[in-house]
Amino acid sequence: MPGPWGDRRRRRIGLLGGSFNPAHAGHRHVAEQALRRLGLDEVWLLVSPGNPLKPRRGMAPFAERLAAARRIADGRRVLAVDVEARLGTRYTADTLRLLRRRFPRASFVLLLGADNLTQLPRWGRWREIACRTALAVLPRPGYTRHALAGRAAHVLARHRRRPAALLAGQDPGKARHAGWSLLVAPEHSASATAIRAALARAA
Numbered sequence: 311m312p313g314p315w316g317d318r319r320r321r322r323i324g325l326l327g328g329s330f331n332p333a334h335a336g337h338r339h340v341a342e343q344a345l346r347r348l349g350l351d352e353v354w355l356l357v358s359p360g361n362p363l364k365p366r367r368g369m370a371p372f373a374e375r376l377a378a379a380r381r382i383a384d385g386r387r388v389l390a391v392d393v394e395a396r397l398g399t400r401y402t403a404d405t406l407r408l409l410r411r412r413f414p415r416a417s418f419v420l421l422l423g424a425d426n427l428t429q430l431p432r433w434g435r436w437r438e439i440a441c442r443t444a445l446a447v448l449p450r451p452g453y454t455r456h457a458l459a460g461r462a463a464h465v466l467a468r469h470r471r472r473p474a475a476l477l478a479g480q481d482p483g484k485a486r487h488a489g490w491s492l493l494v495a496p497e498h499s500a501s502a503t504a505i506r507a508a509l510a511r512a513a
């Protein structure tokens with residue numbers, strides 16, 4: 311478990327869930343932008359033991375993906391964590407529920423690249439996730455406009471907030487809807503699919 315386990319100070323923690331197959335500079339970029347633009351204390355790179363929607367074929371072993379995420383983390387404010395492997399969760403709704411229980415005084419914000427906002431309606435209990443956990447969407451080349459025209463953005467339209475308002479005064483359990491924002495940030499073109507394709511060509 312990451313460093314703040316047991317710490318009683320209220321922290322603002324960004325959760326960047328991913329396969330990290332492999333981790334790359336785009337993940338680090340997302341973490342740094344979220345730290346700065348949302349005034350977070352930390353970002354946890356939440357390495358997934360297995361995305362429920364992705365095939366296991368072609369997925370590197372968990373330990374390898376965690377090690378790759380550790381290499382792009384800074385060990386200080388950007389931390390690679392194996393929380394889902396330890397909790398035994400794969401569905402994000404379950405992970406969030408357990409994390410809130412474990413850290414009742416933390417404010418969590420789920421960080422998503424724009425491609426994952428489009429995918430969100432395929433996740434288990436996605437409306438519950440969006441209702442209870444603040445979502446911050448990072449622009450991604452080729453995906454942002456499509457994501458804003460997608461089902462999740464449509465269903466959640468009236469809960470969209472300015473980034474500055476996203477975590478302001480957030481009191482877990484009291485807010486009626488946690489809300490979501492699109493962060494205004496430079497885009498980064500790195501992609502794990504492109505890295506895997508380049509490695510396959512070089513092999």
Ligand SMILES: Nc1ncnc2c1ncn2[C@@H]1O[C@H](COP(=O)(O)OP(=O)(O)OP(=O)(O)O)[C@@H](O)[C@H]1O
Pocket residue numbers: 326327328329330331336337340421422423424425426448449450451497498499500501502503504
């Ligand atoms: N360059 C990027 N810009 C914005 N968000 C990104 C970027 N790269 C990854 N993300 C986001 O980080 C999270 C984890 O991404 P993931 O580990 O799946 O990397 P990926 O490059 O999207 O991988 P793949 O190409 O295999 O799907 C997702 O929310 C994804 O949208």
Ligand SMILES: O=C(O)c1ccc[n+]([C@@H]2O[C@H](COP(=O)([O-])O)[C@@H](O)[C@H]2O)c1
Pocket residue numbers: 326327328329330356358360361362363364400401402403426432433434
């Ligand atoms: O909970 C779900 O149903 C669910 C379905 C698909 C993806 N996710 C999560 O989305 C995050 C991004 O996954 P990935 O594989 O696109 O990097 C990661 O934390 C996954 O566990 C979660």
